[in-house]
Amino acid sequence: MAPGDGSWILSVAGRWFYGNLSISRPLWPRPSFDFQNRTIRLTCLQKPTVFEYKDGGRGGLDESVGYANDLMLIARRHLNFTDVLVPSDGFGNKDRNGKWDGMIGVLQRKEADISPLDFTPSYDRSEVVEFGYPIGEDIILILSKAPVKITRPFLLLQIFSLQVWACIIGSALVLGVTLEILVKIESTVNHKSSLKTLFMKQVENSLKIFVYQGSDYWPTGVAGRLASVCGFLVALVVCSLYTGSITAFFAIPFRSKPIDSVDDLLRSSVRLAIRSKTNTYSTMVLDENGILYKGRDRVSLFSGTEISTWEFFRIIADGTFALVDVYSSAVGSANSFEKRNEKCKFYIGKEAVRTDADVFAFMKNSPVFYQFDNIMQWLRYFGIIEHTKKRYYSAACEVKDSSDVIKPMSVIQVQGSFYILGIGLLVGFFIFLVEIMWSKVL
Incomplete structure (x- = not known):
């Protein structure tokens, strides 16, 4: 039995x-959960945020902070x-002689029972220590400069792309030339065509709701008015868009493009800062199949001490x-x-580079492993x-704020308006030709 x-x-x-064999009680007693x-x-x-002690660790858990300390x-x-507390200077690395330093070395030498830090389990480490149940996941991410708002003095012109503006200006010129041609032709052709039936008259009256009819330079024929209405409809749709x-451009602030993924990082001119004694450098930078291998020429290595200073950040x-x-x-x-x-100085990328498990490390054959792990x-389990x-x-x-940026509307997004204008012009020209031919027959 284990009294504790x-x-x-x-x-x-x-x-x-x-x-x-006659059994009178369980052969393997339940471990004690009272260490007395x-x-x-x-x-x-x-x-x-993980574990920070004070006064060289002499204050113990009561004078330390961090989520791992709270769990302890x-x-x-x-x-x-x-x-x-037995303070150390690193997680642990193996030298050429096979000896470990840092917290792994402390556990290997049986100078401590447990290390309540967020270890990433590996085969080499598991040979000298024991890893417990994963306490969570620690993602590898990209921390970069916080995006800043962009001042756009020509914002009202940037709502549409250059192609859309070119189409709008071109359509206006085409419509203007078309209406001018219709006006000139109408002045030389007999407008009292028999095509102006009662039905056509009702159509003209209906179109007056949309098109002003008082100008001397506005088409008076059915074809001209049809082309005018199509042009007015296109203008109405374009203005609504x-x-x-x-509203959308002002609702979502414009920002410089943030670094959200590895692709964004590799496309940018920003250098990569990585701790030298980490699996990130060995597996993702040095390895030819690593996700950061293409950016290895822009990698600068730093120690764990440097990245905790303002000079680094x-x-x-x-x-x-x-x-x-x-x-973490x-x-x-x-x-x-x-x-x-x-205002925030730093930005956390939205896409994780990789996800690792967080575990506590124990001395080999630790008598307290089961209790802490349980x-x-x-x-x-309970969150x-x-x-x-x-x-x-x-x-x-x-x-x-959100870093999403609304892109200018492309021609594809507003193409329906130009289709309407094109169909209206074609139908207008067809009707106008029919009117001319009919007037000559009469």
């Missing part, structure tokens, strides 16, 4: 009798243990570099330089972990 103080006591669970104030050593490092406080309340687009804020890193490191560090109720499973994360990853600066 780290020791094990032999107890009678069954006996052999004439070659048969046993000391649990936690190896950790300074990582914003919940576990301590249920397991009843005393915590001792233009007015509606003005200043070159992100001015658009010189874009940071490719896990969400990138956003957690960047939020410390954002100010509440002020609690983390329940915390994730406590995600709820705890939201408290630390909420944006401190002003919430960014």
